[in-house]
Structure formats: structure tokens, C-alpha cells
Amino acid sequence: MVNVANAADPGIAAANNGPRPLQMGAKGAYIVRLLMVGDSACGKTSLVLRFDQNVFSTKFVATIGVDYRDKMVKIEGAPMRLQLWDTAGQERFRSLTSNFFGRADGFVLCYDISNRPSFDHVIGWMRDIKTRAPPDCDIVLCGNKADLDNDRVVQAEEGKMLAEEYGVQFFETSALTGHNVEAMFTSLATTIKHNRIDAFDGGGKFD
Ligand SMILES: Nc1nc2c(ncn2[C@@H]2O[C@H](COP(=O)(O)OP(=O)(O)OP(=O)(O)O)[C@@H](O)[C@H]2O)c(=O)[nH]1
Numbered sequence: 001m002v003n004v005a006n007a008a009d010p011g012i013a014a015a016n017n018g019p020r021p022l023q024m025g026a027k028g029a030y031i032v033r034l035l036m037v038g039d040s041a042c043g044k045t046s047l048v049l050r051f052d053q054n055v056f057s058t059k060f061v062a063t064i065g066v067d068y069r070d071k072m073v074k075i076e077g078a079p080m081r082l083q084l085w086d087t088a089g090q091e092r093f094r095s096l097t098s099n100f101f102g103r104a105d106g107f108v109l110c111y112d113i114s115n116r117p118s119f120d121h122v123i124g125w126m127r128d129i130k131t132r133a134p135p136d137c138d139i140v141l142c143g144n145k146a147d148l149d150n151d152r153v154v155q156a157e158e159g160k161m162l163a164e165e166y167g168v169q170f171f172e173t174s175a176l177t178g179h180n181v182e183a184m185f186t187s188l189a190t191t192i193k194h195n196r197i198d199a200f201d202g203g204g205k206f207d
């Protein structure tokens with residue numbers, strides 16, 4: 001059912017705890033704020049660079065604070081400007097980066113399949129998201145470095161089960177090979193479109 005009051009006033013929807021409609025930007029595209037989170041060195045920046053520029057580097061330059069890029073995509077005909085906020089995983093930036101959680105529409109919560117602690121820490125990241133992010137944000141759990149199968153210490157099944165427990169989507173990706181990178185971002189954006197655009201407009205209005 002289309003809730004006219006909610007569609008007209010995001011504030012009312014937020015007060016009701018229902019999903020809020022996405023904002024439309026000046027250039028006629030919906031604005032989608034996506035946050036990359038997860039332990040340092042699990043590959044957040046690499047995933048963004050693979051998705052945005054189709055490049056990869058083996059060099060590790062830890063993100064300082066928060067980096068930003070945006071990328072225009074069309075999801076089921078809807079123009080969407082994905083604002084990619086790439087946060088630093090290092091502990092010392094935690095209070096800074098968690099300030100960004102409150103305005104997120106979606107999270108890519110990453111771990112490294114060859115690093116057990118990065119997977120164990122997903123619980124803590126999820127707790128931070130639940131505490132600080134809007135209840136209508138969508139989340140994808142992302143096991144990165146899937147190319148490192150010889151060094152794998154987290155099985156795909158474990159990631160899948162944890163994602164199911166949280167009721168979020170799950171992908172294994174490789175920023176190195178590009179495997180599943182676009183599929184993961186597109187899937188998150190598609191869910192956000194369904195929940196935050198189609199739910200208000202009835203969907204099907206895009207070419
Ligand atoms: N083999 C492999 N290496 C990867 C992959 N993704 C990232 N790396 C490497 O892992 C290291 C860390 O990658 P980053 O993307 O900088 O990690 P990050 O999560 O942004 O780290 P912080 O900015 O400190 O939070 C780099 O040396 C990358 O080359 C991948 O899919 N496969």
C-alpha cells in the first residue's frame with residue numbers, strides 16, 4: 001500500500017519507524033548513501049576501486065578517516081547516484097567513522113575469508129550498525145578475497161549462515177579478479193530501490 005503521508009514527509013515515516021522514501025538529487029537521480037565497513041585490510045577500498053574504476057592494486061594504503069566516491073547506476077531503469085563512503089577499518093578511526101552511520105541507506109559489511117578475526121568482528125560491526133544506523137538501512141555481508149582459496153579460513157557456508165541469522169544478503173567477492181563485485185553492489189542497490197522507491201511509488205514507472 002502506498003502511504004501518501006510517508007511519501008510526502010520523510011520525517012513522518014521516520015517517526016513511524018517505516019522505511020523512508022529515497023531523496024531525489026538535483027540531477028534527477030535518487031541519492032543512495034552506502035557505507036563500506038569492516039576490519040582494516042579486508043579490502044573495502046579495493047572493492048570500491050574495482051566497482052568504480054575497474055582497477056586493482058596489491059599495494060596496501062590504509063584509509064585515513066573516510067574516503068568518498070560516487071557512481072551513477074541505473075537499477076531497473078531508476079537512475080541512482082551511489083555515494084560510496086569508504087571508511088577506515090583501523091580502530092583509531094572508529095569514533096570518527098561511526099558518526100557517518102546515522103545517515104546511511106546501506107552498508108557493505110566486509111571481512112576477509114583468509115582472516116578469521118575479521119570474520120569474528122562482524123558481530124561487533126553489526127552491533128554498531130544496529131545501534132547507530134537508521135532501522136530502514138539495508139546491509140550486505142561480504143566475504144572478500146575469495147580468490148585466496150588456499151589461504152581460506154572462513155568457509156562460505158559460515159558467512160552464509162551468519163548473514164541468514166541477521167537477515168541480510170551475502171556475497172563472496174574478489175576485488176582482485178572482480179568476481180561478484182558488481183553483482184554485490186547492484187544487489188544492495190536493487191534492494192534499496194525496492195524498499196525505498198518502489199514501496200512508495202508502486203514501482204514499474206521506470207523504462
Ligand atoms: N588477494 C586479494 N587481495 C586483496 C583483495 N582485496 C584487497 N586485497 C588486498 O588487501 C590489502 C588491503 O586492501 P584495502 O582495500 O586497502 O583494505 P581496506 O579494507 O580498505 O583497509 P582500511 O582502509 O585500513 O580499512 C591490499 O594489499 C589489497 O591489494 C582481494 O579480493 N584479493
Ligand SMILES: [Mg+2]
Binds near residue numbers: 045063086088
Ligand atoms: Mg581502505
